[in-house]
Amino acid sequence: MTITQDSSAPLVAVVGATGAQGGSVVRALIESDKPYRVRIFTRDASKPAAKEFTSKGAEAVVVSITVDNKEAVYKAFEGADYVFSVTNWAEHGDPSREEAEGKLMVDAAKAAGVKGLVWSGLSSISALSGGKYPNVGHFESKARVTEYGRASGVPFVDIQGAGFTSSLTSYAKPTKTGADSWTQYFPVASTKAMAIIDAEHDYGLWVRKALELPVFPNGQSWAAVGEFISPEDQMKQLAEVTGKSMTYAEITPDAFAQGMESAGTPPHIVLAVKEVFTGVGEFGYFSKDTIVTTEGLARKPRTWKESVAAMDLSSVFA
Known part of the structure; x- marks a missing residue:
């Protein structure tokens, strides 16, 4: 159904609505048979996704969610019944900034008196590994925001997205090794089951579930996973x-890091990404209290095969 303008319907404010997760949240709410008012936050209302959502009845608020823009952020959250919040570490590579902006959104949601805040968090690799891998800054910053949100008094649920299938077209792109053959080189054992999700298509299903449960799942952590696959x-x-001919080859974490360094990736990001793969490979992606289930979703999420079949792979095989 389309988004409603009826003031009796809950108003859901969606951060990052023109990105993968936020956009998926808006689409999941549009698909619902329940009425929602939707407010999207964007820095550029001319983006195609912003235009798509406003054409379907969403309210667009142009705002930059940064700590030096606190007053505007608080104002943007006013009147919301529920908030979906997400940060974009990949944009700037600064975990301290990500943590500050995540906490700002918790504070703004609390000031608005929301009934529920859904946060796109991640587990602490340092905690999962018993301190062995302490340098995955963007996981640690998100985990600290989760702790802050739980202590804030705001009804709070953390929904952790698995590895994005779309990474196949970016940092996980296979290497051409023959006339019609490709090999993917990664520092992960070939048979290790990895958590994946088609985030653009499916992440919002878990957010919709949280909003539509009889009781908001305050204090819980959920895993948004389409499939576990090696x-x-x-x-x-x-x-x-x-x-096409596709093979997989495990490489050492150091070899993987060297490849990133050769591509000009900053050293602290190289270390963080290296420890993601080594940490997850040894200790897993989710903490033991994270709930992993697809039960109660509005539809079945895509598997890996379904996701890549729907993907534009022209850049992979260019």
Whole structure:
């Protein structure tokens, strides 16, 4: 159904609505048979996604969610019944900034008196590994925001997205190794089951579930996962979808890091990404109290094979 303007319907404020997760949240609410008013936050209302959502009845608020823009952020949150918040570490690579902006959104939601705040967080790799891998800054900053949100008094749920299937077209792009053959090189064991999600298509399903439960799941952490699948099986299924020769090869974390350094990636980000893969490979992606289930979702999320079949892979095989 389309978004309603009826003032009796809950108003959901969505941060990052023109991005993968926020956009998925808006689309999941549009798909619902329940009425919602939707307020999207964007820095550029001319973006195609912003225009798509406003054409369907969403209210667009142009705002930059930064600590030096606190007054405008608080004003943007006013009147919201629920908030979905997300940060974009990849944009600036600064965990301290990400933490500050995440906490700002918690404070703004609290000031607005919301009934529920849904936060796109991640587990602490340092805690999962018993301190062995302390340098995954963007996981640690998100985990600290989760702690802050839980202590704030705002009804708060943390929904942690698995690895994005769309990474196949970016940092996880296979390397051409022959006339019609490709190999994906990653520092993960070939048979290690990895959590994946088609974030653009499916992440919002968990957010919608949280908003539509009889009681808001305050204090919980959920995993948004479409499938657990090994890198080896990912490449096998990609070969089935594309008809191309696809293989997987495990490389050392140091070799992976060297490749990132050669591409000009800043050293602190190289270290963070390196420890993500080594930490997750040894200790897993989610903490033991994170609830992993697809039960109660409005529809089934895509598997890896379904996701890559729907993906534009022209850049992968260019």
